[in-house]
Amino acid sequence: MDLASDKRRANVLGLGLIGGSIALGLRSSGWFITGSDTDAGVAARALELGVIDAVGLDPHSEITFVCAPVQHIVEAATMALSNTSGIVTDVGSVKSSVCSELADPRFVGGHPMAGSEQLGVEGARAEMFEGAVWVLTPVESTDPDAHRVVRTVVRSLGADVVELSPERHDGLVAVVSHVPHLTAAALMSIAAQRSDEHAALLRLAAGGFRDMTRIAAGTPTIWPAICSENRTAIVEVVDQVVSELERLRDFILADDRNGLLASLETAQEARRNLPSSAVQPEGLAEARIPILDRPGAIAEVSTLAAELGVNIFDLEIAHSSEGDRGVLILVIDRDGTEPLRQGLDQLGYRISVTALS
Amino acid sequence: MDLASDKRRANVLGLGLIGGSIALGLRSSGWFITGSDTDAGVAARALELGVIDAVGLDPHSEITFVCAPVQHIVEAATMALSNTSGIVTDVGSVKSSVCSELADPRFVGGHPMAGSEQLGVEGARAEMFEGAVWVLTPVESTDPDAHRVVRTVVRSLGADVVELSPERHDGLVAVVSHVPHLTAAALMSIAAQRSDEHAALLRLAAGGFRDMTRIAAGTPTIWPAICSENRTAIVEVVDQVVSELERLRDFILADDRNGLLASLETAQEARRNLPSSAVQPEGLAEARIPILDRPGAIAEVSTLAAELGVNIFDLEIAHSSEGDRGVLILVIDRDGTEPLRQGLDQLGYRISVTALS
Numbered sequence: 001m002d003l004a005s006d007k008r009r010a011n012v013l014g015l016g017l018i019g020g021s022i023a024l025g026l027r028s029s030g031w032f033i034t035g036s037d038t039d040a041g042v043a044a045r046a047l048e049l050g051v052i053d054a055v056g057l058d059p060h061s062e063i064t065f066v067c068a069p070v071q072h073i074v075e076a077a078t079m080a081l082s083n084t085s086g087i088v089t090d091v092g093s094v095k096s097s098v099c100s101e102l103a104d105p106r107f108v109g110g111h112p113m114a115g116s117e118q119l120g121v122e123g124a125r126a127e128m129f130e131g132a133v134w135v136l137t138p139v140e141s142t143d144p145d146a147h148r149v150v151r152t153v154v155r156s157l158g159a160d161v162v163e164l165s166p167e168r169h170d171g172l173v174a175v176v177s178h179v180p181h182l183t184a185a186a187l188m189s190i191a192a193q194r195s196d197e198h199a200a201l202l203r204l205a206a207g208g209f210r211d212m213t214r215i216a217a218g219t220p221t222i223w224p225a226i227c228s229e230n231r232t233a234i235v236e237v238v239d240q241v242v243s244e245l246e247r248l249r250d251f252i253l254a255d256d257r258n259g260l261l262a263s264l265e266t267a268q269e270a271r272r273n274l275p276s277s278a279v280q281p282e283g284l285a286e287a288r289i290p291i292l293d294r295p296g297a298i299a300e301v302s303t304l305a306a307e308l309g310v311n312i313f314d315l316e317i318a319h320s321s322e323g324d325r326g327v328l329i330l331v332i333d334r335d336g337t338e339p340l341r342q343g344l345d346q347l348g349y350r351i352s353v354t355a356l357s
Numbered sequence: 358m359d360l361a362s363d364k365r366r367a368n369v370l371g372l373g374l375i376g377g378s379i380a381l382g383l384r385s386s387g388w389f390i391t392g393s394d395t396d397a398g399v400a401a402r403a404l405e406l407g408v409i410d411a412v413g414l415d416p417h418s419e420i421t422f423v424c425a426p427v428q429h430i431v432e433a434a435t436m437a438l439s440n441t442s443g444i445v446t447d448v449g450s451v452k453s454s455v456c457s458e459l460a461d462p463r464f465v466g467g468h469p470m471a472g473s474e475q476l477g478v479e480g481a482r483a484e485m486f487e488g489a490v491w492v493l494t495p496v497e498s499t500d501p502d503a504h505r506v507v508r509t510v511v512r513s514l515g516a517d518v519v520e521l522s523p524e525r526h527d528g529l530v531a532v533v534s535h536v537p538h539l540t541a542a543a544l545m546s547i548a549a550q551r552s553d554e555h556a557a558l559l560r561l562a563a564g565g566f567r568d569m570t571r572i573a574a575g576t577p578t579i580w581p582a583i584c585s586e587n588r589t590a591i592v593e594v595v596d597q598v599v600s601e602l603e604r605l606r607d608f609i610l611a612d613d614r615n616g617l618l619a620s621l622e623t624a625q626e627a628r629r630n631l632p633s634s635a636v637q638p639e640g641l642a643e644a645r646i647p648i649l650d651r652p653g654a655i656a657e658v659s660t661l662a663a664e665l666g667v668n669i670f671d672l673e674i675a676h677s678s679e680g681d682r683g684v685l686i687l688v689i690d691r692d693g694t695e696p697l698r699q700g701l702d703q704l705g706y707r708i709s710v711t712a713l714s
Binding site (some may be wrong): 122135162171172175176177179180185187188189191192194204205208209211212213214216217218220221223225227231234237238239240241242244245246249251258263264266267268270272274290298299312316 | 492519537543571574578592598615618622626631657
């Protein structure tokens with residue numbers, strides 16, 4: 001423990017992708033990290049990989065990150081509050097229940113909006129949270145100093161902190177994460193139910209459908225606990241989606257084309273206002289490049305960008321509703337747009353550029 | 358017209374992206390193409406761009422492609438049947454109503470599942486349909502010879518022909534295209550309705566939500582006519598999605614975690630069985646590469662593939678439900694997997710490969 005004497009100290013409980021990345025990120029700025037996992041093999045592996053400095057629970061750590069599945073957070077955080085003198089924070093995707101059950105001055109609820117792919121500690125990366133949104137949900141019982149410390153530590157990992165009440169956080173993630181997942185599963189189930197038509201269906205399922213159902217391929221085991229913890233908000237949003245679908249259906253049944261068009265235009269405008277990147281858009285531009293022959297085009301465009309030294313901050317492919325071909329959308333430095341335009345022109349691509357303000 | 362005397366001749370009515378690409382594709386294999394558009398400026402531009410050989414309607418063309426918006430197909434096809442002696446086919450995304458109203462031996466319904474991005478004739482490309490699925494919907498009244506000719510011509514454009522009854526086609530596109538579009542719009546509208554929370558919502562909306570709502574950014578004007586023409590199938594599928602969402606909601610309300618899990622597992626399995634590419638998977642493999650820092654990674658991986666001569670047939674990014682970072686999925690030649698694995702290993706990426714059979 002001598003080695004740790006001059007270092008800031010943190011515990012990480014739960015060494016999956018998120019916990020491992022927090023540990024690595026803090027270690028890379030000089031912290032001494034003690035970690036544990038319900039699977040002792042995972043903790044041993046984390047030590048071997050240099051993700052943590054020691055296995056166990058350090059009672060003198062100034063902060064403990066609880067990175068357990070949502071259904072185990074209250075138990076693990078209560079244990080940490082009892083056995084350490086420091087601040088305790090968590091990374092669960094539902095906050096209301098946890099924050100009301102853990103009404104301790106030393107507890108600060110948190111939720112990094114970063115990859116929850118089930119890659120485990122092997123996928124952990126120190127830079128995981130750079131540019132990611134990290135929600136903190138301090139409540140009345142929270143010690144303002146504890147909140148400030150968590151905020152500073154989280155920002156030192158490169159994250160962008162957003163403060164929300166636990167209830168508002170839960171309502172928002174129901175809209176942007178939980179209910180979309182259920183909806184993707186519902187669409188995919190409808191397709192699967194038509195099993196006699198499955199072969200033909202699969203051949204018609206193009207880019208748009210693949211985009212919409214992709215998240216349904218993720219691990220289902222995490223969802224029952226999330227849906228249970230965030231029941232109120234999820235049920236409310238599911239009912240809203242159902243009402244909205246029924247409203248669109250009624251326009252169609254009544255052949256009310258103007259009503260349908262107005263609704264779709266509202267959605268279109270909202271979607272166009274959705275930023276194409278979590279990156280702060282200062283000095284950036286969005287370049288749209290129609291790519292009819294997609295696979296070769298992505299390699300060609302990104303290779304060109306690399307050769308020209310144009311940094312691609314984000315990339316997405318806007319599929320059309322039908323067919324595979326679409327538009328490649330790049331978020332790049334505004335300074336890079338002219339060289340890229342000239343280079344693409346020579347390769348026969350058309351490009352349209354919008355500055356992001 | 359002397360120039361055309363030794364060439365096969367086709368008409369293309371409607372010179373948008375699809376019509377223009379059909380014209381270019383046929384011209385590139387030696388056809389003489391006469392084209393028209395309700396917008397005379399578009400027809401003139403198509404002539405100028407070399408997309409068509411002449412403006413007008415050639416009464417002696419062996420085939421006429423009707424590439425008008427769905428609400429104008431019957432009128433345009435009827436005109437073509439009256440004024441030409443050849444076969445008439447269309448490219449509309451709804452088939453039952455058109456095929457029953459056009460019960461003529463010389464009419465063959467069709468629907469290429471290829472980009473419907475509103476790029477216009479400027480975006481037309483001869484290779485647009487290479488590898489795309491092109492549905493044909495011959496009915497009892499259709500002359501088998503007319504069907505065979507359309508089939509051969511469409512295949513000469515590189516498309517993969519699938520025959521379906523008009524009703525089955527309409528039911529399938531309702532599932533894989535029309536209702537997903539309405540659902541994306543519904544999700545986006547729910548998000549937009551929470552306008553007081555909009556700023557915070559936007560910052561939390563990560564890759565999964567962006568993927569699910571992306572098609573809602575497409576031009577809404579085409580949808581009222583499509584929904585009107587395909588009303589029966591769309592209403593049926595919307596009702597199925599609503600029922601499925603209500604079923605999931607009821608599991609959540611009853612805290613029936615096993616019921617919820619079973620439903621999500623069914624969806625997961627179905628999604629995993631959805632091919633990641635319309636490309637025939639013979640000799641191909643799917644490579645999955647976790648990319649936590651996405652933008653740089655895509656350029657790096659695709660540049661490496663280009664350097665190694667590994668052809669990327671398809672590429673998608675599997676976002677996690679939360680956060681931007683995910684897994685890059687490439688469809689490549691099976692022979693390319695080992696060189697790519699070695700190259701990626703040196704760059705510090707992990708790759709897992711599944712053969713597509």
